[in-house]
Each structure stands twice: as C-alpha cells, then as structure tokens.
Amino acid sequence: MAGRAEMLTVALHFPWRRYHATPWGKYVNEGAVELPPSPWRLLRALYSTWKLRIPDLPEEQVHDLLSLLAQPPSYTLPPYRPAHSRHYYPDSKHRAGKPSTDKVIDAFVALGGDATIYAHWSLTLTPQQQSLLERLLQSLPYLGRADSICEARLAPDWTPSLDGPPRLAVPTDLSDEELNGHEEIDLLVPELPLDIVALTARPADIRAAKLLYPPATRLISYTLPGPGHDLLPASKPTGNRKRSISHRTGGNGGATNVTAVRIAVAGTAQPSIRATVALTDAFRAAAVKELSGIRQAKATSLLAGKNHDDTPLTYHQHAHFLPWDQDGDRRIDEILLWVPGGLDDDELQALDKLAGRSVGTPKNVPGPKDLQVRIAAYGTAETILPAQLRGPYRQWRSVTPFVPYRHRKRHQEMDDYLTAEITRELTQRGIPAPICVSRDATDDWPLFTRHRWSRSNRTEARPGYGLTLEFAEPVSGPLALGHLSHFGLGVFRQQPHP
Numbered sequence: 001m002a003g004r005a006e007m008l009t010v011a012l013h014f015p016w017r018r019y020h021a022t023p024w025g026k027y028v029n030e031g032a033v034e035l036p037p038s039p040w041r042l043l044r045a046l047y048s049t050w051k052l053r054i055p056d057l058p059e060e061q062v063h064d065l066l067s068l069l070a071q072p073p074s075y076t077l078p079p080y081r082p083a084h085s086r087h088y089y090p091d092s093k094h095r096a097g098k099p100s101t102d103k104v105i106d107a108f109v110a111l112g113g114d115a116t117i118y119a120h121w122s123l124t125l126t127p128q129q130q131s132l133l134e135r136l137l138q139s140l141p142y143l144g145r146a147d148s149i150c151e152a153r154l155a156p157d158w159t160p161s162l163d164g165p166p167r168l169a170v171p172t173d174l175s176d177e178e179l180n181g182h183e184e185i186d187l188l189v190p191e192l193p194l195d196i197v198a199l200t201a202r203p204a205d206i207r208a209a210k211l212l213y214p215p216a217t218r219l220i221s222y223t224l225p226g227p228g229h230d231l232l233p234a235s236k237p238t239g240n241r242k243r244s245i246s247h248r249t250g251g252n253g254g255a256t257n258v259t260a261v262r263i264a265v266a267g268t269a270q271p272s273i274r275a276t277v278a279l280t281d282a283f284r285a286a287a288v289k290e291l292s293g294i295r296q297a298k299a300t301s302l303l304a305g306k307n308h309d310d311t312p313l314t315y316h317q318h319a320h321f322l323p324w325d326q327d328g329d330r331r332i333d334e335i336l337l338w339v340p341g342g343l344d345d346d347e348l349q350a351l352d353k354l355a356g357r358s359v360g361t362p363k364n365v366p367g368p369k370d371l372q373v374r375i376a377a378y379g380t381a382e383t384i385l386p387a388q389l390r391g392p393y394r395q396w397r398s399v400t401p402f403v404p405y406r407h408r409k410r411h412q413e414m415d416d417y418l419t420a421e422i423t424r425e426l427t428q429r430g431i432p433a434p435i436c437v438s439r440d441a442t443d444d445w446p447l448f449t450r451h452r453w454s455r456s457n458r459t460e461a462r463p464g465y466g467l468t469l470e471f472a473e474p475v476s477g478p479l480a481l482g483h484l485s486h487f488g489l490g491v492f493r494q495q496p497h498p
C-alpha cells in the first residue's frame with residue numbers, strides 16, 4: 001500500500017512587498033495582476049533559472065522534477081491590496097519634434113504580512129530532488145515581471161498562521177459553488193504529462209501561430225480571498241518601500257547579509273569597458289548623494305568608503321564597484337557592487353532611489369552619460385556575483401588593467417616588480433601568493449581610463465598591466481587588486497580555457 005504523500009511547500013518572498021505579473025492574454029494597460037502566480041509561470045521561471053544560471057544541472061533530473069511540479073498547487077496568500085502607478089513615455093511623434101506621450105499603467109499588488117506567497121503540492125520528493133529544487137529556488141532572481149524581485153526557498157517547517165482567518169487560494173471545479181466572499185479566477189496550468197517543448201515556447205511564436213494560449217495548457221479555476229477578506233490597508237508607497245528594506249534585513253538596522261548587489265545599466269549605448277572608472281566614479285557619487293539626503297548627518301558608511309569624519313576606510317571591507325560584461329562585447333552590462341562588510345538599510349534605500357534617474361559623468365567630463373540603472377538582484381556574494389568572478393580557480397586573468405600603487409625601483413625587472421606588487425596586494429587580503437605572474441600585452445590596457453574625474457586628471461594616471469595569475473591551489477574571488485580597485489580596476493576573472 002502506498003504511503004500518504006507529504007506536503008511540499010515553497011516560500012516565494014517579495015522583499016519589495018510588491019508583486020508584478022501580467023496574466024496571459026491580458027494587455028499591460030488593462031491593469032490586471034496574476035495573483036497567485038499561475039503554475040505555468042512557476043514552471044517557466046524554474047526552467048529559465050536552470051538554463052541561464054545553473055546549466056550544469058542534469059537535464060533528465062530537471063525535467064523529471066518539473067513534471068512532478070506540473071500538478072496544480074494550492075497557495076497561502078499574505079494580505080494584499082491591488083495598486084498601480086501611471087507613467088508617461090514619449091511616443092514616436094517625439095522624433096518629429098512634437099511633444100507627445102503614451103500612458104503606461106504599472107499594475108501590482110502590495111503585499112502585507114510577511115510578503116510571502118506559499119505554494120503547496122501534495123507530493124513527496126527524494127532527497128536528490130529536494131536538493132535540485134532548492135538550488136533552482138535559490139537562483140531564482142524574480143517571479144513575474146522583472147520588478148518582482150523574489151527570494152524563493154523550500155519551507156519544510158511551514159505551518160498555518162493562527163493570526164486571522166486562512167487566506168487560501170485553491171483549485172476548484174465547482175464554478176457555481178457558493179464563493180462566500182471569495183473571488184474566482186482562472187490560472188494557466190500545463191496539461192499532464194508535462195510537454196517540455198510547449199513549456200519553452202516563445203510568446204511571439206504562439207502569437208504567430210494564431211493561438212490564444214500556449215499549446216498543451218488549460219485554464220482551471222481558483223478561489224482566492226476577495227475584497228473585504230483581511231485586505232492590506234492602503235498606505236503611501238514610500239512607507240511600504242522603507243518597511244520592505246527593514247524586513248529583508250531583520251529590521252535591526254544592519255544589512256550584514258547583503259554583501260552584493262547587481263545593478264543593470266541601460267542607455268543609448270552600453271558604456272565601454274575602458275570607461276569603467278568614469279562610470280563607477282559617477283555611480284558612487286550619485287549613490288552617496290542619495291545616502292546623504294537620507295541620513296541628514298555624517299556617519300560611517302561602507303557604501304561611501306568613509307568614516308564619520310570623512311577619512312577613508314581601510315582593510316577593503318567597503319564597497320567595490322566592479323564592471324560586468326555579460327556577453328563579451330567589451331561593454332558594461334552591469335555594475336556589481338561587492339561590499340564584504342555588508343550594507344545598511346539606508347544604503348540599500350539610497351541605491352533603490354537611483355532607479356529611474358540618469359547617472360553619468362558631468363557635461364565637461366569625458367565618459368558615459370544619461371544611463372538608467374536599476375537593481376537586478378541582491379544578497380550574498382556567494383549567490384549573487386557571477387561564478388567567473390567567485391571561483392575558486394587556479395588561474396585568473398585580467399578583466400581591467402592592474403595599476404600598482406608603488407613605482408618600480410631602478411634596475412628592478414618589470415616581472416619582479418609586478419610579482420612583488422601582486423603578492424603584496426594578495427597578502428593584504430589573506431590570499432596566498434601566486435606561483436606565476438605573467439604579463440598580457442595583447443589587449444588594449446593603455447586605453448583604459450585610470451584616473452577618477454572627481455579627484456584627479458589624466459596626467460596623473462599610472463600605467464596599467466594585463467596579467468594572468470596562477471596559484472598552487474584554487475583561490476576564491478572576487479579579486480580586485482591595486483590602485484582604484486574599488487572603482488573597477490585590477491579585476492580578475494576565471495582564465496577561460498583555450
């Protein structure tokens with residue numbers, strides 16, 4: 001006789017306390033939000049996470065896991081409130097010099113309570129499948145639209161809350177059932193057995209095939225608590241945002257668990273990797289300005305890299321602004337903010353306030369201008385930073401030139417000089433000396449900006465070198481060494497295989 005299946009619970013936490021997701025078949029300006037997330041959306045998010053972030057997972061095991069999760073789950077919802085904001089964007093008439101805008105509605109639900117949606121399946125996973133699902137959930141960056149930053153995990157210790165009535169969303173076949181104050185919605189679910197090819201179909205291809213819904217899917221009805229059923233009371237958005245930051249850091253005023261933030265960069269053209277220092281200098285200045293507006297008084301800040309008396313911090317626990325070229329086109333796609341000492345709540349709030357405003361160098365300073373930035377992910381460096389910068393690896397190669405702090409002594413060989421400088425920098429960070437340091441003269445290292453526009457000029461720039469480091473044993477990164485290493489110079493990544 002088969003044993004009774006256990007309950008599998010997945011916690012989907014939204015630290016910004018907002019959940020954005022446009023239902024399938026709805027236009028964004030209809031203002032609809034898919035709550036709870038449809039099973040189809042959950043499966044596609046897990047599949048995408050596997051392909052983009054941890055492709056080393058075995059294909060057969062991932063497919064088997066997704067097939068198990070294809071059965072419709074039930075949900076436990078936090079208190080919520082439908083909300084939206086309105087935005088006006090220039091339309092095509094602007095190109096002809098005629099001021100004209102289109103209105104776009106950003107619909108979402110504001111989440112109360114612990115801002116967590118719990119999905120429940122009645123099934124039992126093997127330890128291997130649980131480990132696989134845990135890795136997928138930990139790597140999930142968002143759910144729904146990209147605004148919905150999400151922290152997902154298994155929740156084996158979940159128990160129903162005794163605080164108020166249960167807020168359950170469950171599948172039902174009785175469309176004419178007495179709803180008793182609940183709403184009924186249709187969610188997209190896959191047909192069983194799961195068709196992986198249909199799951200990965202692009203919306204553009206589905207539209208081109210003149211299909212209203214993806215193949216191998218169906219709509220099923222869910223009931224969920226409607227208006228008047230323990231809803232989150234209305235409040236100002238600014239209050240919600242501040243509260244969300246306190247929640248994700250335990251509300252203790254210190255965000256020591258947030259040591260890395262990925263910040264997407266967008267503009268008319270992506271900035272060149274050679275302009276790393278100009279970009280990171282401008283970004284840091286904008287972030288510090290926002291932080292000053294929040295704190296209203298001087299205080300030690302790892303984001304600014306200064307003590308309360310404006311003296312620079314030492315020991316490299318403060319912010320490193322690192323460039324990241326996702327596709328290898330020598331242009332910066334993201335700024336990786338790495339802060340080994342962790343960020344405070346108000347520092348995260350300052351970074352969040354940069355979203356939606358332009359960042360760049362001043363008019364009279366060469367460098368990237370009018371860039372839009374947005375937080376793409378945050379968390380610990382071990383989970384947020386790209387694997388190519390984390391290691392551990394035995395061989396590391398320059399991404400940006402290494403600029404030594406000290407000058408070369410008379411009659412000192414260049415290789416000896418660079419080895420000594422690299423060894424000194426690594427020792428300060430508790431990393432063993434490399435067994436080999438070799439120069440790479442094949443790249444455009446002299447063309448990189450090697451001075452801060454806010455503090456020095458081009459004539460003060462020091463020479464930079466591309467290097468390959470080889471260690472006796474694998475060492476962990478990130479490795480950012482030398483002069484202006486906190487502004488993106490001296491960054492190393494995994495040595496690609498030839």
